[in-house]
Amino acid sequence: MTTVVCRCEDLTEEDIVEAIEEGYDELETLKRHLRLGMGPCQGKACLLLARRILRRETGKDVEEMKEPTARPPSRPVPFSLLASPDEGGEDDD
Protein backbone atom coordinates (compact mmCIF):
# COMPACT_ATOMS: atom_id res chain seq x y z
CA MET A 1 0.00 0.00 0.00
CA THR A 2 1.59 3.20 -1.19
CA THR A 3 0.42 6.75 -0.66
CA VAL A 4 2.82 9.18 -2.28
CA VAL A 5 3.49 12.59 -0.73
CA CYS A 6 6.44 13.82 -2.81
CA ARG A 7 6.29 12.51 -6.38
CA CYS A 8 9.72 13.81 -7.45
CA GLU A 9 11.70 12.36 -4.55
CA ASP A 10 9.42 9.34 -4.20
CA LEU A 11 8.50 9.84 -0.55
CA THR A 12 5.51 8.06 0.91
CA GLU A 13 3.29 8.99 3.82
CA GLU A 14 5.08 6.25 5.82
CA ASP A 15 8.49 7.85 5.13
CA ILE A 16 7.26 11.19 6.46
CA VAL A 17 5.63 9.71 9.57
CA GLU A 18 8.78 7.70 10.32
CA ALA A 19 10.98 10.79 9.98
CA ILE A 20 8.68 12.79 12.25
CA GLU A 21 8.97 10.02 14.86
CA GLU A 22 12.76 10.26 14.57
CA GLY A 23 12.49 13.93 15.45
CA TYR A 24 12.44 15.67 12.05
CA ASP A 25 9.27 17.50 12.95
CA GLU A 26 9.55 20.68 10.83
CA LEU A 27 9.31 21.21 7.07
CA GLU A 28 12.88 22.51 7.01
CA THR A 29 14.35 19.45 8.76
CA LEU A 30 12.18 17.05 6.76
CA LYS A 31 13.52 18.71 3.64
CA ARG A 32 17.13 18.27 4.72
CA HIS A 33 16.62 14.72 5.90
CA LEU A 34 14.47 13.38 3.06
CA ARG A 35 14.93 15.89 0.19
CA LEU A 36 11.20 16.63 0.53
CA GLY A 37 10.36 19.34 -1.99
CA MET A 38 13.84 19.44 -3.53
CA GLY A 39 13.07 17.66 -6.80
CA PRO A 40 12.26 19.13 -10.21
CA CYS A 41 8.89 20.53 -9.12
CA GLN A 42 10.33 22.30 -6.07
CA GLY A 43 7.65 21.35 -3.57
CA LYS A 44 4.57 22.23 -5.59
CA ALA A 45 2.62 19.11 -4.59
CA CYS A 46 4.21 17.76 -1.44
CA LEU A 47 4.44 20.68 0.98
CA LEU A 48 0.68 20.88 1.47
CA LEU A 49 0.41 17.14 2.16
CA ALA A 50 3.49 17.16 4.42
CA ARG A 51 1.94 20.00 6.47
CA ARG A 52 -1.25 18.01 6.96
CA ILE A 53 0.75 15.01 8.18
CA LEU A 54 2.81 17.22 10.49
CA ARG A 55 -0.33 18.74 11.96
CA ARG A 56 -1.88 15.32 12.48
CA GLU A 57 1.25 13.77 14.02
CA THR A 58 2.53 16.68 16.11
CA GLY A 59 -0.54 18.83 16.74
CA LYS A 60 1.37 21.91 15.49
CA ASP A 61 -0.46 24.78 13.82
CA VAL A 62 -0.03 25.09 10.06
CA GLU A 63 0.75 28.75 10.68
CA GLU A 64 4.07 27.73 12.23
CA MET A 65 5.03 25.66 9.21
CA LYS A 66 6.49 28.29 6.91
CA GLU A 67 7.69 27.15 3.51
CA PRO A 68 11.36 26.17 3.38
CA THR A 69 13.75 28.75 1.92
CA ALA A 70 13.32 29.35 -1.81
CA ARG A 71 16.37 29.94 -3.98
CA PRO A 72 16.96 30.30 -7.69
CA PRO A 73 16.87 28.54 -10.05
CA SER A 74 13.20 27.74 -9.61
CA ARG A 75 13.32 24.97 -12.20
CA PRO A 76 15.98 22.65 -13.60
CA VAL A 77 18.27 24.30 -16.17
CA PRO A 78 21.07 22.80 -18.25
CA PHE A 79 24.62 23.77 -17.24
CA SER A 80 25.18 25.11 -20.74
CA LEU A 81 22.67 27.86 -19.96
CA LEU A 82 24.39 29.01 -16.79
CA ALA A 83 27.82 28.84 -18.43
CA SER A 84 26.78 30.75 -21.52
CA PRO A 85 28.89 33.73 -22.68
CA ASP A 86 27.62 37.33 -22.68
CA GLU A 87 25.99 38.66 -25.79
CA GLY A 88 28.71 39.71 -28.19
CA GLY A 89 31.23 38.97 -25.47
CA GLU A 90 34.28 36.76 -25.54
CA ASP A 91 33.97 33.14 -24.62
CA ASP A 92 36.59 32.61 -21.95
CA ASP A 93 37.51 29.00 -22.37
Added chain:
Amino acid sequence: MSERRIFEHPILDFDRGYEFYFDFEGKKIKAYEGETIASALYADGLRKFTESKKLERPRGFFCAIGKCSSCLMSVDGRPNIRTCVTLAEEGMEVERHGPKAEFPQTDVGRGGERKKEEIEIAVIGGGPAGLMASIVAARNGSEVHLFDEGDDLGGQLVKQTHQFFGSHQEDAGTRGIDIGKELLEEARDVGVEIHNGSKVLGYYPEKKITIESDGRLEIYDSQGIVYAGGAVENYLSFENNDLPGVYGAGGVQTLMNEEGIVPGEKVLMIGSGNVGLIVGYQLLQAGVNVVEIIEALPEIGGYQVHASKIRRAGVPIRASHTIKKAIGDEKVEGAVVQKIDENWNPVKGTEREVECDVICLAVGLSPDTGFLRQADCEMDYVPELGGFVPLRTEDMMTTQRGIYVAGDAAGIEEATVAALEGKIAGAAIYEELHEETEDTRRSKEEAKEGLDKMRKGPYGEVPKQGVKTCTVDEEVCG
Protein backbone atom coordinates in the same frame (compact mmCIF):
# COMPACT_ATOMS: atom_id res chain seq x y z
CA MET B 1 -7.78 1.70 -30.41
CA SER B 2 -10.31 4.50 -30.47
CA GLU B 3 -9.35 8.03 -31.51
CA ARG B 4 -8.51 10.19 -28.52
CA ARG B 5 -8.30 13.44 -30.44
CA ILE B 6 -11.41 15.60 -30.39
CA PHE B 7 -12.58 16.58 -33.87
CA GLU B 8 -16.02 17.89 -33.06
CA HIS B 9 -16.73 20.10 -30.07
CA PRO B 10 -19.74 22.32 -29.31
CA ILE B 11 -17.56 25.37 -28.51
CA LEU B 12 -13.94 24.83 -29.46
CA ASP B 13 -12.41 24.56 -32.88
CA PHE B 14 -9.20 22.60 -32.99
CA ASP B 15 -7.23 24.02 -35.82
CA ARG B 16 -4.65 21.31 -36.29
CA GLY B 17 -1.58 21.92 -38.40
CA TYR B 18 -0.08 19.41 -40.80
CA GLU B 19 0.23 15.76 -39.85
CA PHE B 20 3.65 14.15 -39.40
CA TYR B 21 5.38 11.32 -37.57
CA PHE B 22 8.13 11.01 -35.01
CA ASP B 23 9.90 7.99 -33.57
CA PHE B 24 9.14 6.64 -30.10
CA GLU B 25 11.20 3.62 -29.11
CA GLY B 26 11.07 2.29 -32.63
CA LYS B 27 7.39 3.04 -33.19
CA LYS B 28 6.04 5.72 -35.52
CA ILE B 29 3.82 8.16 -33.64
CA LYS B 30 1.40 10.49 -35.39
CA ALA B 31 1.43 14.12 -34.36
CA TYR B 32 0.04 17.39 -35.62
CA GLU B 33 1.95 20.64 -35.88
CA GLY B 34 1.63 22.46 -32.56
CA GLU B 35 1.16 19.32 -30.45
CA THR B 36 3.51 18.55 -27.59
CA ILE B 37 5.40 15.26 -27.50
CA ALA B 38 3.46 14.17 -24.40
CA SER B 39 0.09 14.92 -26.02
CA ALA B 40 0.90 12.98 -29.15
CA LEU B 41 2.07 10.01 -27.07
CA TYR B 42 -1.03 10.26 -24.88
CA ALA B 43 -3.26 10.34 -27.95
CA ASP B 44 -1.49 7.20 -29.14
CA GLY B 45 -2.43 5.48 -25.87
CA LEU B 46 0.83 5.63 -23.90
CA ARG B 47 0.19 5.87 -20.16
CA LYS B 48 3.54 5.07 -18.50
CA PHE B 49 5.92 7.95 -19.25
CA THR B 50 8.61 7.24 -16.69
CA GLU B 51 9.37 5.33 -13.53
CA SER B 52 9.79 6.87 -10.10
CA LYS B 53 13.32 7.03 -8.75
CA LYS B 54 13.26 4.83 -5.67
CA LEU B 55 10.03 2.86 -5.65
CA GLU B 56 10.14 2.28 -9.41
CA ARG B 57 6.46 3.00 -9.76
CA PRO B 58 4.94 3.87 -13.13
CA ARG B 59 4.33 7.58 -13.64
CA GLY B 60 2.41 9.19 -16.44
CA PHE B 61 1.17 12.45 -17.82
CA PHE B 62 0.34 14.62 -14.81
CA CYS B 63 0.58 18.43 -14.59
CA ALA B 64 0.68 19.10 -18.37
CA ILE B 65 2.31 22.49 -17.85
CA GLY B 66 5.98 21.74 -17.26
CA LYS B 67 5.95 21.83 -13.50
CA CYS B 68 6.24 18.26 -12.29
CA SER B 69 8.71 15.45 -12.99
CA SER B 70 6.43 12.82 -14.47
CA CYS B 71 7.04 13.21 -18.19
CA LEU B 72 10.82 13.47 -18.46
CA MET B 73 12.16 11.61 -21.49
CA SER B 74 15.12 11.63 -23.80
CA VAL B 75 14.64 13.64 -26.99
CA ASP B 76 17.27 13.30 -29.74
CA GLY B 77 19.81 12.14 -27.18
CA ARG B 78 19.11 14.88 -24.63
CA PRO B 79 17.87 13.45 -21.35
CA ASN B 80 15.35 14.93 -18.88
CA ILE B 81 13.25 16.84 -21.39
CA ARG B 82 9.80 17.90 -20.15
CA THR B 83 7.79 16.36 -22.95
CA CYS B 84 4.54 18.07 -21.92
CA VAL B 85 5.92 21.48 -22.89
CA THR B 86 8.17 20.43 -25.78
CA LEU B 87 6.60 20.50 -29.22
CA ALA B 88 6.79 17.37 -31.34
CA GLU B 89 8.84 17.70 -34.51
CA GLU B 90 9.01 15.55 -37.58
CA GLY B 91 11.60 12.76 -37.34
CA MET B 92 12.38 13.40 -33.69
CA GLU B 93 13.64 10.41 -31.70
CA VAL B 94 12.02 10.05 -28.30
CA GLU B 95 12.57 7.40 -25.68
CA ARG B 96 11.87 6.81 -22.03
CA HIS B 97 14.87 6.67 -19.74
CA GLY B 98 13.22 6.05 -16.39
CA PRO B 99 14.47 7.80 -13.29
CA LYS B 100 18.16 7.70 -14.16
CA ALA B 101 19.17 8.95 -17.55
CA GLU B 102 22.51 7.99 -19.03
CA PHE B 103 25.11 10.65 -19.63
CA PRO B 104 24.26 12.11 -23.05
CA GLN B 105 26.14 10.28 -25.79
CA THR B 106 25.62 12.96 -28.36
CA ASP B 107 26.77 16.56 -28.42
CA VAL B 108 23.87 18.34 -26.73
CA GLY B 109 25.13 21.74 -27.79
CA ARG B 110 25.93 24.86 -25.82
CA GLY B 111 23.68 27.59 -24.49
CA GLY B 112 23.33 30.60 -26.75
CA GLU B 113 24.80 33.96 -25.75
CA ARG B 114 23.13 35.43 -22.70
CA LYS B 115 21.14 38.60 -23.05
CA LYS B 116 21.28 41.46 -20.54
CA GLU B 117 18.86 44.33 -20.63
CA GLU B 118 17.67 47.20 -18.47
CA ILE B 119 13.92 47.54 -18.47
CA GLU B 120 11.35 49.60 -16.62
CA ILE B 121 8.59 47.23 -15.51
CA ALA B 122 8.67 43.43 -15.50
CA VAL B 123 5.31 41.69 -15.22
CA ILE B 124 5.54 37.97 -14.51
CA GLY B 125 2.60 35.84 -15.58
CA GLY B 126 0.30 36.45 -18.55
CA GLY B 127 -3.03 35.50 -17.02
CA PRO B 128 -5.83 38.02 -16.37
CA ALA B 129 -3.90 39.70 -13.50
CA GLY B 130 -0.62 40.11 -15.38
CA LEU B 131 -2.29 41.19 -18.63
CA MET B 132 -4.39 43.80 -16.86
CA ALA B 133 -1.44 45.18 -14.87
CA SER B 134 0.58 45.42 -18.09
CA ILE B 135 -2.21 47.19 -19.95
CA VAL B 136 -2.75 49.86 -17.29
CA ALA B 137 0.96 50.62 -16.76
CA ALA B 138 1.69 50.66 -20.51
CA ARG B 139 -1.25 52.84 -21.52
CA ASN B 140 0.02 55.48 -19.09
CA GLY B 141 3.40 55.43 -20.80
CA SER B 142 5.53 52.85 -19.01
CA GLU B 143 7.79 50.45 -20.86
CA VAL B 144 6.30 47.11 -19.82
CA HIS B 145 7.73 43.64 -20.44
CA LEU B 146 5.32 40.77 -19.83
CA PHE B 147 6.85 37.32 -19.31
CA ASP B 148 4.91 34.08 -19.55
CA GLU B 149 6.22 30.54 -19.64
CA GLY B 150 3.58 29.27 -22.02
CA ASP B 151 3.33 29.75 -25.76
CA ASP B 152 -0.13 31.25 -25.46
CA LEU B 153 -0.94 34.00 -23.02
CA GLY B 154 -4.20 34.32 -21.12
CA GLY B 155 -3.34 32.07 -18.18
CA GLN B 156 -6.11 29.72 -17.17
CA LEU B 157 -8.59 31.77 -19.23
CA VAL B 158 -7.46 29.96 -22.36
CA LYS B 159 -8.97 26.75 -21.01
CA GLN B 160 -12.31 28.23 -19.93
CA THR B 161 -15.07 27.44 -22.36
CA HIS B 162 -17.82 28.56 -20.01
CA GLN B 163 -19.39 31.99 -19.81
CA PHE B 164 -18.49 34.20 -16.90
CA PHE B 165 -21.25 35.75 -14.92
CA GLY B 166 -20.31 37.50 -11.68
CA SER B 167 -21.21 41.09 -11.03
CA HIS B 168 -18.44 42.63 -13.12
CA GLN B 169 -20.54 43.87 -15.99
CA GLU B 170 -17.75 43.92 -18.61
CA ASP B 171 -17.06 40.19 -18.45
CA ALA B 172 -20.51 38.79 -17.78
CA GLY B 173 -21.70 36.46 -20.51
CA THR B 174 -18.31 36.24 -22.20
CA ARG B 175 -16.38 32.98 -22.39
CA GLY B 176 -13.03 32.82 -20.62
CA ILE B 177 -11.15 32.02 -23.84
CA ASP B 178 -12.53 35.19 -25.45
CA ILE B 179 -11.73 37.41 -22.45
CA GLY B 180 -8.14 36.14 -22.65
CA LYS B 181 -7.90 36.97 -26.35
CA GLU B 182 -9.34 40.46 -25.87
CA LEU B 183 -6.93 41.28 -23.06
CA LEU B 184 -3.98 40.05 -25.10
CA GLU B 185 -5.03 42.16 -28.06
CA GLU B 186 -5.39 45.22 -25.85
CA ALA B 187 -1.96 44.61 -24.32
CA ARG B 188 -0.43 44.51 -27.82
CA ASP B 189 -2.30 47.68 -28.79
CA VAL B 190 -0.90 49.69 -25.89
CA GLY B 191 2.64 48.55 -26.61
CA VAL B 192 3.29 45.89 -23.98
CA GLU B 193 6.32 43.87 -25.03
CA ILE B 194 5.23 40.25 -24.77
CA HIS B 195 7.75 37.50 -24.06
CA ASN B 196 6.09 34.09 -24.37
CA GLY B 197 7.96 30.86 -23.75
CA SER B 198 9.90 32.74 -21.07
CA LYS B 199 10.46 30.77 -17.89
CA VAL B 200 11.42 32.74 -14.80
CA LEU B 201 14.38 31.13 -13.04
CA GLY B 202 14.94 33.45 -10.15
CA TYR B 203 14.96 36.78 -8.39
CA TYR B 204 18.16 38.64 -7.49
CA PRO B 205 18.50 42.00 -5.75
CA GLU B 206 17.85 44.73 -6.83
CA LYS B 207 14.80 43.75 -8.87
CA LYS B 208 16.83 41.63 -11.25
CA ILE B 209 15.17 38.59 -12.80
CA THR B 210 16.62 35.73 -14.80
CA ILE B 211 14.69 34.02 -17.57
CA GLU B 212 15.20 30.99 -19.74
CA SER B 213 13.89 31.47 -23.22
CA ASP B 214 14.56 29.21 -26.17
CA GLY B 215 17.62 27.67 -24.52
CA ARG B 216 19.07 31.07 -23.72
CA LEU B 217 19.66 32.91 -20.45
CA GLU B 218 18.20 36.41 -20.18
CA ILE B 219 18.94 38.80 -17.32
CA TYR B 220 16.67 41.79 -16.84
CA ASP B 221 17.43 44.66 -14.53
CA SER B 222 14.06 46.22 -13.73
CA GLN B 223 12.78 49.21 -11.78
CA GLY B 224 9.59 47.53 -10.67
CA ILE B 225 7.97 44.11 -10.77
CA VAL B 226 4.37 42.89 -10.80
CA TYR B 227 4.29 39.21 -9.90
CA ALA B 228 1.17 37.44 -11.18
CA GLY B 229 2.42 33.85 -11.22
CA GLY B 230 -0.90 32.28 -10.32
CA ALA B 231 -1.46 29.08 -8.40
CA VAL B 232 -0.55 25.43 -8.21
CA GLU B 233 -3.06 22.62 -7.88
CA ASN B 234 -3.45 20.80 -4.60
CA TYR B 235 -2.58 17.14 -4.46
CA LEU B 236 -4.46 14.57 -2.37
CA SER B 237 -3.41 11.65 -0.14
CA PHE B 238 -4.88 8.24 -0.94
CA GLU B 239 -3.51 4.83 -1.74
CA ASN B 240 -1.99 4.65 -5.24
CA ASN B 241 -2.41 8.42 -5.70
CA ASP B 242 0.52 8.45 -8.14
CA LEU B 243 -0.85 5.95 -10.70
CA PRO B 244 -1.00 7.15 -14.31
CA GLY B 245 -4.61 8.24 -14.72
CA VAL B 246 -4.69 10.38 -11.57
CA TYR B 247 -4.58 13.95 -12.88
CA GLY B 248 -5.10 17.44 -11.62
CA ALA B 249 -8.11 19.25 -13.10
CA GLY B 250 -5.72 21.73 -14.73
CA GLY B 251 -3.87 18.94 -16.51
CA VAL B 252 -7.16 17.55 -17.78
CA GLN B 253 -8.19 21.00 -19.05
CA THR B 254 -4.89 21.52 -20.81
CA LEU B 255 -5.07 18.16 -22.52
CA MET B 256 -8.72 18.51 -23.45
CA ASN B 257 -9.28 22.20 -24.21
CA GLU B 258 -5.88 23.26 -25.50
CA GLU B 259 -4.54 20.09 -27.09
CA GLY B 260 -7.92 18.66 -28.06
CA ILE B 261 -7.29 15.21 -26.61
CA VAL B 262 -9.66 13.39 -24.25
CA PRO B 263 -8.06 12.13 -21.04
CA GLY B 264 -9.96 8.83 -21.00
CA GLU B 265 -13.38 7.27 -21.18
CA LYS B 266 -14.73 7.29 -17.64
CA VAL B 267 -13.79 9.98 -15.17
CA LEU B 268 -14.24 10.07 -11.42
CA MET B 269 -14.10 13.71 -10.33
CA ILE B 270 -12.86 14.48 -6.82
CA GLY B 271 -14.11 17.84 -5.57
CA SER B 272 -17.28 19.81 -6.29
CA GLY B 273 -15.91 23.34 -6.08
CA ASN B 274 -16.30 25.48 -9.20
CA VAL B 275 -13.23 23.89 -10.79
CA GLY B 276 -14.56 20.34 -10.31
CA LEU B 277 -18.01 21.26 -11.58
CA ILE B 278 -16.80 23.25 -14.57
CA VAL B 279 -14.18 20.70 -15.65
CA GLY B 280 -16.80 17.98 -15.15
CA TYR B 281 -19.08 19.82 -17.55
CA GLN B 282 -16.25 20.42 -20.02
CA LEU B 283 -15.55 16.68 -20.01
CA LEU B 284 -19.19 16.03 -20.90
CA GLN B 285 -18.92 18.60 -23.71
CA ALA B 286 -15.92 16.67 -25.05
CA GLY B 287 -17.98 13.48 -25.06
CA VAL B 288 -16.36 11.89 -22.00
CA ASN B 289 -18.42 9.98 -19.46
CA VAL B 290 -18.20 11.54 -15.98
CA VAL B 291 -19.10 8.67 -13.68
CA GLU B 292 -19.67 10.74 -10.57
CA ILE B 293 -18.44 13.73 -8.64
CA ILE B 294 -17.58 13.26 -4.98
CA GLU B 295 -17.15 15.95 -2.34
CA ALA B 296 -15.66 15.59 1.16
CA LEU B 297 -17.71 18.46 2.60
CA PRO B 298 -21.35 17.87 3.51
CA GLU B 299 -22.45 20.16 0.68
CA ILE B 300 -21.47 21.15 -2.86
CA GLY B 301 -18.67 23.70 -2.90
CA GLY B 302 -19.31 25.53 -6.18
CA TYR B 303 -22.10 27.66 -7.61
CA GLN B 304 -25.55 26.05 -7.84
CA VAL B 305 -25.86 27.02 -11.51
CA HIS B 306 -22.85 24.84 -12.41
CA ALA B 307 -24.05 21.98 -10.20
CA SER B 308 -27.49 22.01 -11.83
CA LYS B 309 -26.00 21.72 -15.32
CA ILE B 310 -24.05 18.65 -14.20
CA ARG B 311 -27.07 17.08 -12.55
CA ARG B 312 -29.26 17.72 -15.59
CA ALA B 313 -26.71 15.73 -17.59
CA GLY B 314 -27.35 12.83 -15.23
CA VAL B 315 -24.08 12.91 -13.30
CA PRO B 316 -24.52 12.25 -9.57
CA ILE B 317 -22.78 14.59 -7.12
CA ARG B 318 -22.21 12.88 -3.77
CA ALA B 319 -21.35 14.98 -0.73
CA SER B 320 -19.61 13.61 2.41
CA HIS B 321 -17.62 11.20 0.24
CA THR B 322 -13.91 10.65 -0.17
CA ILE B 323 -11.61 8.49 -2.25
CA LYS B 324 -9.89 5.67 -0.40
CA LYS B 325 -7.73 4.28 -3.15
CA ALA B 326 -7.05 4.02 -6.84
CA ILE B 327 -7.14 0.52 -8.31
CA GLY B 328 -4.68 -0.67 -10.95
CA ASP B 329 -1.06 -1.74 -11.47
CA GLU B 330 0.23 0.22 -14.45
CA LYS B 331 -2.66 2.69 -14.72
CA VAL B 332 -5.99 3.57 -13.13
CA GLU B 333 -8.61 0.88 -13.62
CA GLY B 334 -11.02 1.95 -10.92
CA ALA B 335 -11.34 3.52 -7.51
CA VAL B 336 -12.75 2.84 -4.08
CA VAL B 337 -14.84 5.63 -2.57
CA GLN B 338 -16.51 5.80 0.80
CA LYS B 339 -18.68 8.00 2.98
CA ILE B 340 -17.18 10.13 5.72
CA ASP B 341 -18.85 11.49 8.84
CA GLU B 342 -18.83 15.09 10.10
CA ASN B 343 -15.40 14.51 11.69
CA TRP B 344 -13.97 13.32 8.36
CA ASN B 345 -13.77 9.73 9.62
CA PRO B 346 -14.68 6.97 7.14
CA VAL B 347 -18.04 5.31 7.76
CA LYS B 348 -17.63 1.56 7.99
CA GLY B 349 -19.40 -0.55 5.41
CA THR B 350 -19.82 2.28 2.87
CA GLU B 351 -16.87 1.37 0.65
CA ARG B 352 -17.85 1.09 -2.98
CA GLU B 353 -15.92 0.37 -6.14
CA VAL B 354 -16.23 2.83 -9.01
CA GLU B 355 -15.28 1.88 -12.55
CA CYS B 356 -13.11 4.57 -14.14
CA ASP B 357 -9.87 5.08 -16.07
CA VAL B 358 -9.26 8.66 -14.94
CA ILE B 359 -9.35 10.16 -11.45
CA CYS B 360 -9.46 13.92 -11.72
CA LEU B 361 -8.39 15.93 -8.66
CA ALA B 362 -10.14 19.26 -8.21
CA VAL B 363 -9.30 19.77 -4.56
CA GLY B 364 -8.29 23.38 -4.52
CA LEU B 365 -5.38 25.57 -5.41
CA SER B 366 -2.49 27.11 -3.50
CA PRO B 367 -0.82 30.44 -4.35
CA ASP B 368 2.46 29.92 -6.25
CA THR B 369 4.75 32.19 -4.26
CA GLY B 370 8.26 30.79 -4.66
CA PHE B 371 9.40 33.88 -6.58
CA LEU B 372 8.10 36.25 -3.89
CA ARG B 373 9.83 34.23 -1.19
CA GLN B 374 13.09 34.49 -3.14
CA ALA B 375 12.55 38.26 -3.02
CA ASP B 376 12.08 38.11 0.79
CA CYS B 377 8.47 39.30 0.68
CA GLU B 378 6.84 38.65 4.02
CA MET B 379 4.24 35.88 3.97
CA ASP B 380 1.28 35.05 6.17
CA TYR B 381 -0.89 31.95 6.49
CA VAL B 382 -4.40 32.84 5.39
CA PRO B 383 -6.51 29.69 4.92
CA GLU B 384 -9.35 31.76 3.43
CA LEU B 385 -7.04 32.60 0.50
CA GLY B 386 -5.65 29.10 0.01
CA GLY B 387 -2.53 29.06 2.21
CA PHE B 388 0.57 31.20 2.54
CA VAL B 389 0.13 34.55 0.80
CA PRO B 390 2.25 37.71 0.64
CA LEU B 391 1.34 40.63 2.89
CA ARG B 392 0.26 43.50 0.66
CA THR B 393 -0.98 47.07 0.78
CA GLU B 394 -4.34 48.16 -0.62
CA ASP B 395 -2.35 49.06 -3.75
CA MET B 396 -1.11 45.44 -4.02
CA MET B 397 2.49 46.23 -3.06
CA THR B 398 4.30 43.49 -1.14
CA THR B 399 6.55 44.26 1.85
CA GLN B 400 9.34 44.83 -0.70
CA ARG B 401 8.93 48.32 -2.15
CA GLY B 402 8.48 48.22 -5.91
CA ILE B 403 7.39 44.56 -5.99
CA TYR B 404 3.66 44.13 -6.51
CA VAL B 405 1.45 41.07 -6.58
CA ALA B 406 -1.91 40.33 -8.22
CA GLY B 407 -4.20 37.42 -8.96
CA ASP B 408 -4.10 33.94 -7.47
CA ALA B 409 -0.51 34.42 -6.28
CA ALA B 410 -1.97 36.98 -3.83
CA GLY B 411 -4.74 34.60 -2.75
CA ILE B 412 -7.04 32.14 -4.49
CA GLU B 413 -10.13 33.90 -5.84
CA GLU B 414 -11.37 33.96 -9.40
CA ALA B 415 -10.46 35.47 -12.75
CA THR B 416 -12.43 38.71 -12.43
CA VAL B 417 -10.81 39.41 -9.06
CA ALA B 418 -7.40 38.67 -10.58
CA ALA B 419 -8.00 41.19 -13.36
CA LEU B 420 -9.15 43.85 -10.89
CA GLU B 421 -6.10 43.31 -8.67
CA GLY B 422 -3.93 43.55 -11.77
CA LYS B 423 -5.57 46.84 -12.65
CA ILE B 424 -4.70 48.22 -9.21
CA ALA B 425 -1.12 46.91 -9.33
CA GLY B 426 -0.54 48.30 -12.83
CA ALA B 427 -1.80 51.75 -11.83
CA ALA B 428 0.09 51.76 -8.53
CA ILE B 429 3.43 50.74 -10.01
CA TYR B 430 3.11 53.49 -12.62
CA GLU B 431 2.38 56.01 -9.85
CA GLU B 432 5.39 54.81 -7.87
CA LEU B 433 7.78 55.19 -10.81
CA HIS B 434 6.18 58.34 -12.26
CA GLU B 435 3.18 60.21 -10.90
CA GLU B 436 -0.53 59.91 -10.39
CA THR B 437 -2.56 60.49 -13.56
CA GLU B 438 -6.26 60.84 -14.17
CA ASP B 439 -6.22 57.28 -15.54
CA THR B 440 -4.28 55.67 -12.68
CA ARG B 441 -6.48 57.36 -10.09
CA ARG B 442 -9.65 56.27 -11.84
CA SER B 443 -8.36 52.75 -12.53
CA LYS B 444 -7.55 52.18 -8.87
CA GLU B 445 -10.85 53.61 -7.74
CA GLU B 446 -12.91 51.54 -10.19
CA ALA B 447 -11.00 48.36 -9.44
CA LYS B 448 -11.32 48.78 -5.69
CA GLU B 449 -15.06 49.34 -6.07
CA GLY B 450 -15.20 46.26 -8.29
CA LEU B 451 -13.38 44.17 -5.68
CA ASP B 452 -15.79 45.33 -2.98
CA LYS B 453 -18.67 44.17 -5.16
CA MET B 454 -17.06 40.80 -5.93
CA ARG B 455 -16.37 40.19 -2.26
CA LYS B 456 -19.99 40.64 -1.23
CA GLY B 457 -22.62 37.98 -0.97
CA PRO B 458 -22.44 34.38 0.23
CA TYR B 459 -19.27 33.49 -1.73
CA GLY B 460 -17.44 36.74 -1.13
CA GLU B 461 -17.41 36.77 2.65
CA VAL B 462 -14.61 34.21 3.07
CA PRO B 463 -12.01 35.86 0.78
CA LYS B 464 -13.05 39.26 2.15
CA GLN B 465 -12.07 38.20 5.67
CA GLY B 466 -8.87 36.67 4.33
CA VAL B 467 -7.82 39.80 2.48
CA LYS B 468 -8.45 41.85 5.61
CA THR B 469 -5.92 39.84 7.62
CA CYS B 470 -3.05 40.17 5.12
CA THR B 471 -3.50 43.79 4.09
CA VAL B 472 -0.93 46.08 5.68
CA ASP B 473 -0.10 49.81 5.75
CA GLU B 474 2.56 51.09 3.41
CA GLU B 475 4.87 51.91 6.34
CA VAL B 476 5.56 48.18 6.72
CA CYS B 477 7.11 48.01 3.23
CA GLY B 478 10.87 48.09 2.89
